[in-house]
Amino acid sequence: MAGQQADTAGSLRVSVAREVISGLTARGLTIAVAESLTGGLLVAELISVPGASVVVRGGVVAYDTRLKHSLLGVDADLLAEHGAVHPDVAAQMAEGVRLTCAVDGVLADIGVATTGVAGPEPQDGHPVGTVFVAIASDRGTDILKLALGGSRQAIRQAVVTESLLQLQRILERAES
Secondary structure (H helix, E strand, C coil), rough: HHHHHHHHHHHHHHHHHHHHHHHHHHCCCEEEEHHHCCCCHHHHHHHCCCHHCCEEEEEEEEECCHHHHCCCCCCCHHHHHCCCCCCHHHHHHHHHHHHCCCCCCCCCEEEEEECCCCCCCCCEEEEEEEEEEEEEEEEEEEEEEECCCCCHHHHHHHHHHHHHHHHHHHHHHHHC
């Protein structure tokens, strides 16, 4: 049964990733990804779709908290006060990766960031499964808070799925 659930979740991720890439391509939008706990899984899912190179600018794995500041411009005081697991950290990561992955001075249209606790131990006072996903664009920044359960790998995969679903919802909202 667990194998079937994993296959179903994997199929959902692939399907939604295709829809996200298609939606970005149709709108002429680019995307950049900043990842902490997902460690590159989200950008890997996006670039697994044929044609993704038209819209995916790149990704930054900022696993070390200091890289969130030095590569993505997350406020050092915010990190010192709250740690890496905070909605404002996710927002600043998403906003920062748009600039980090700028090409010829042009920001990526959309920045996505993941930060949280995959386990096995709590971090910065947050229980395992606490995750923030931020999606930034010229329209503002949306933040999704997740409280996930399961193994470290299950949490990381669930974050990828939820991030893709949130991107899909935002693209659908932009249509209407």
